[in-house]
Amino acid sequence: MIKDNMKIDYKKELESASKSMIMIHDPKLLIKLIIRMLVRKLRIRHAGMILFDPKKNVYVLDISRGERGLKIPEGFTRFYEESPIIRLFKKDEFKHLTINRSAIVSTDINRMIWRESVLENGHGNGTKELLHQVDEQMQMLNAVACVPSYYQDNLLAILLLGEKYDGLKFEQAELDFFSALASDAAMAIRNAQLFEGLRKEASRHRKLFIQTIIALSSAIEAKDPYTKGHTERVTSMSLILARQMEFDGSLKCDNSFMENLYIASLLHDIGKIAVPEAILNKPGRLTDTEYEVIKMHPSKGVEIIESLELPEGCLEGIRHHHERYDGMGYPHKLKADEIPMTAAIISVADSFDAMTTDRPYRRSLSKEMAIEEVKCNAGSQFHPVVVEAIVGMWEKGIIC
Amino acid sequence: MIKDNMKIDYKKELESASKSMIMIHDPKLLIKLIIRMLVRKLRIRHAGMILFDPKKNVYVLDISRGERGLKIPEGFTRFYEESPIIRLFKKDEFKHLTINRSAIVSTDINRMIWRESVLENGHGNGTKELLHQVDEQMQMLNAVACVPSYYQDNLLAILLLGEKYDGLKFEQAELDFFSALASDAAMAIRNAQLFEGLRKEASRHRKLFIQTIIALSSAIEAKDPYTKGHTERVTSMSLILARQMEFDGSLKCDNSFMENLYIASLLHDIGKIAVPEAILNKPGRLTDTEYEVIKMHPSKGVEIIESLELPEGCLEGIRHHHERYDGMGYPHKLKADEIPMTAAIISVADSFDAMTTDRPYRRSLSKEMAIEEVKCNAGSQFHPVVVEAIVGMWEKGIIC
Numbered sequence: 001m002i003k004d005n006m007k008i009d010y011k012k013e014l015e016s017a018s019k020s021m022i023m024i025h026d027p028k029l030l031i032k033l034i035i036r037m038l039v040r041k042l043r044i045r046h047a048g049m050i051l052f053d054p055k056k057n058v059y060v061l062d063i064s065r066g067e068r069g070l071k072i073p074e075g076f077t078r079f080y081e082e083s084p085i086i087r088l089f090k091k092d093e094f095k096h097l098t099i100n101r102s103a104i105v106s107t108d109i110n111r112m113i114w115r116e117s118v119l120e121n122g123h124g125n126g127t128k129e130l131l132h133q134v135d136e137q138m139q140m141l142n143a144v145a146c147v148p149s150y151y152q153d154n155l156l157a158i159l160l161l162g163e164k165y166d167g168l169k170f171e172q173a174e175l176d177f178f179s180a181l182a183s184d185a186a187m188a189i190r191n192a193q194l195f196e197g198l199r200k201e202a203s204r205h206r207k208l209f210i211q212t213i214i215a216l217s218s219a220i221e222a223k224d225p226y227t228k229g230h231t232e233r234v235t236s237m238s239l240i241l242a243r244q245m246e247f248d249g250s251l252k253c254d255n256s257f258m259e260n261l262y263i264a265s266l267l268h269d270i271g272k273i274a275v276p277e278a279i280l281n282k283p284g285r286l287t288d289t290e291y292e293v294i295k296m297h298p299s300k301g302v303e304i305i306e307s308l309e310l311p312e313g314c315l316e317g318i319r320h321h322h323e324r325y326d327g328m329g330y331p332h333k334l335k336a337d338e339i340p341m342t343a344a345i346i347s348v349a350d351s352f353d354a355m356t357t358d359r360p361y362r363r364s365l366s367k368e369m370a371i372e373e374v375k376c377n378a379g380s381q382f383h384p385v386v387v388e389a390i391v392g393m394w395e396k397g398i399i400c
Numbered sequence: 401m402i403k404d405n406m407k408i409d410y411k412k413e414l415e416s417a418s419k420s421m422i423m424i425h426d427p428k429l430l431i432k433l434i435i436r437m438l439v440r441k442l443r444i445r446h447a448g449m450i451l452f453d454p455k456k457n458v459y460v461l462d463i464s465r466g467e468r469g470l471k472i473p474e475g476f477t478r479f480y481e482e483s484p485i486i487r488l489f490k491k492d493e494f495k496h497l498t499i500n501r502s503a504i505v506s507t508d509i510n511r512m513i514w515r516e517s518v519l520e521n522g523h524g525n526g527t528k529e530l531l532h533q534v535d536e537q538m539q540m541l542n543a544v545a546c547v548p549s550y551y552q553d554n555l556l557a558i559l560l561l562g563e564k565y566d567g568l569k570f571e572q573a574e575l576d577f578f579s580a581l582a583s584d585a586a587m588a589i590r591n592a593q594l595f596e597g598l599r600k601e602a603s604r605h606r607k608l609f610i611q612t613i614i615a616l617s618s619a620i621e622a623k624d625p626y627t628k629g630h631t632e633r634v635t636s637m638s639l640i641l642a643r644q645m646e647f648d649g650s651l652k653c654d655n656s657f658m659e660n661l662y663i664a665s666l667l668h669d670i671g672k673i674a675v676p677e678a679i680l681n682k683p684g685r686l687t688d689t690e691y692e693v694i695k696m697h698p699s700k701g702v703e704i705i706e707s708l709e710l711p712e713g714c715l716e717g718i719r720h721h722h723e724r725y726d727g728m729g730y731p732h733k734l735k736a737d738e739i740p741m742t743a744a745i746i747s748v749a750d751s752f753d754a755m756t757t758d759r760p761y762r763r764s765l766s767k768e769m770a771i772e773e774v775k776c777n778a779g780s781q782f783h784p785v786v787v788e789a790i791v792g793m794w795e796k797g798i799i800c
Contacts, residue, residue: 020587022588023587068463151420191591195595199598202598202601205605205608206605208609211707216704218675219670222674273623274619274623274625275676277677302618304615305612305616308611309611
């Protein structure tokens with residue numbers, strides 16, 4: 001009676017566990033959890049799961065835990081279509097052997113072979129041979145029972161169960177229950193695999209987007225030895241400045257602010273593509289007309305990337321990175337807090353980088369002198385809060 | 401007896417249906433299927449599901465099907481935290497009312513109100529009021545029973561059930577079963593929502609990547625009025641050519657070939673960023689040295705986008721789009737079938753577009769003359785199979 005209760009107990013536990021499985025979207029973690037749960041609750045020596053990998057069209061023994069689990073040789077973890085255990089559960093011609101595709105127990109195999117001998121009546125059809133091979137394979141895998149699971153008639157997985165600690169045989173009711181469980185588990189794993197694939201795809205495409213911007217802006221910079229590496233330096237300086245301001249309590253950086261700042265600083269000078277090289281690289285002083293063309297680059301940049309439909313919080317970082325705190329900047333002569341914080345940050349990072357690199361018309365300043373210069377222009381050219389952050393970073397030796 | 405059997409039957413059907421739910425990753429379709437299944441199998445007049453939308457932090461009545469389902473007024477499909485039915489199932493203080501968060505039936509509410517009257521002993525605590533409001537809300541929704549479902553103590557959804565066709569009351573055992581089912585359904589829907597979110601993210605990032613290439617190459621082209629729109633025209637021509645060749649049986653276009661061709665044609669001239677404008681836009685004849693610089697653009701292009709780690713099948717389309725079938729092209733003087741098919745296709749599309757647009761040193765050819773010119777150069781400049789495709793398209797009027 002106590003034993004029966006215990007059984008109902010673990011059944012309930014396993015059932016409720018299997019329900020929350022679909023919320024775990026890391027396939028490796030999920031398989032680990034399932035196997036661990038089975039080994040513990042069923043009190044068996046080890047368990048494993050052979051899972052179909054649709055990308056590689058192969059069945060893979062993903063994990064096997066427990067006392068004897070590690071004995072399975074490395075090379076035996078991949079199972080192809082011709083593998084006896086896969087054929088047994090997959091091929092229609094062997095459907096009758098597993099009594100409509102239910103679990104099999106190693107101790108039953110001899111009986112199955114004997115029955116085949118009687119039925120085949122001397123006409124060998126390979127079935128006995130297959131059963132012998134399955135028997136061998138199960139011994140190799142230390143499996144006492146194999147529980148297949150299907151989704152829409154496709155073999156998704158085979159759950160391998162080792163011996164029970166109490167040495168007793170698995171009962172039919174238990175095996176039926178494991179079948180249901182194995183199919184839940186296999187589906188949850190499949191679900192997690194699809195999730196992981198999609199997540200990788202999303203991050204691959206994001207990386208492509210970012211790398212494309214970096215690659216193309218580097219290519220543009222490469223034409224002008226004076227601006228080489230400028231975009232990447234401005235971008236990392238902007239991000240560090242924002243973090244410092246958050247630390248100072250002068251800025252609330254949520255994820256979308258940081259994302260906008262990141263993309264905006266990567267793209268801040270992209271409008272320079274539209275400026276003729278003759279003006280961009282002119283060694284002498286620019287005429288007023290030429291300077292007017294240069295001053296178009298923030299708005300031009302926004303125009304160029306219009307089709308990307310980036311958030312306004314990002315576009316304004318590009319559009320206004322040459323505004324000045326005193327309202328004397330361009331293109332819109334915005335003043336003080338009218339200037340979006342992304343633009344105010346990029347402005348300081350951009351100017352600091354320009355001051356500390358050589359230009360055609362002057363040598364670079366030392367970082368110390370550049371910090372002094374930025375400080376002197378707090379409240380006129382630069383937003384005082386951003387200046388405070390860069391000065392703080394200088395004093396703490398974060399910039400050196 | 402027959403009735404009992406029927407019950408077991410639909411239970412089994414619903415259980416097995418609920419299992420495959422996690423493989424459906426379109427939330428709208430999934431909700432539709434669940435509701436339809438419930439209405440049919442349970443023989444109830446209508447059913448609906450109020451589902452938590454974590455992005456908007458609101459519960460939404462996603463769908464309601466059946467005879468009387470459509471009567472629910474439009475404005476009543478959103479339920480906030482303060483909504484009576486949400487409070488009843490969500491707030492800890494009302495946990496005792498639903499007897500540990502199980503389903504409630506409208507006919508029980510009067511009894512619950514009466515019990516509260518006895519218990520509260522004259523001290524009103526809002527519970528009776530809440531029950532009255534829930535009663536009103538259920539009437540508004542035509543719901544006879546409300547079945548809540550939770551995941552890790554969070555209220556995920558409330559399943560709304562209309563009257564049974566046979567007019568009988570829902571039994572407790574039925575409601576318990578629906579609870580389990582509702583929780584499976586809610587989890588499957590949550591899973592599908594997460595999937596949809598991830599899928600959208602992946603496609604948004606892919607779009608960003610593609611749009612960035614298009615935007616930046618357009619910006620580069622914009623500096624030269626003669627090449628405006630060139631990249632986009634070459635890209636679409638290349639894709640059409642490949643499809644035509646597949647139709648002709650001269651090319652096997654799998655997804656990865658088409659993807660490589662797409663990206664390679666978008667990027668084929670990206671190396672021109674590295675060519676000084678003075679050479680690129682020179683109106684007169686180029687010197688040999690200048691021509692050597694121009695000839696570096698395919699290799700330069702591959703170099704610029706090296707960090708994107710694009711597949712080799714894509715890179716070779718860029719690297720070799722100026723090779724010639726007779727081996728006299730650049731950069732590697734590849735011959736005939738040594739030239740990758742992506743590059744051979746881009747070469748024809750590129751030349752055809754160049755011939756049919758004005759250049760600084762000559763007027764454009766008519767399309768008819770350009771086709772003649774391409775034909776004459778089959779086997780010398782161009783791959784004969786690609787020429788066959790473009791000529792076929794011209795003859796069928798696909799190019800006109």
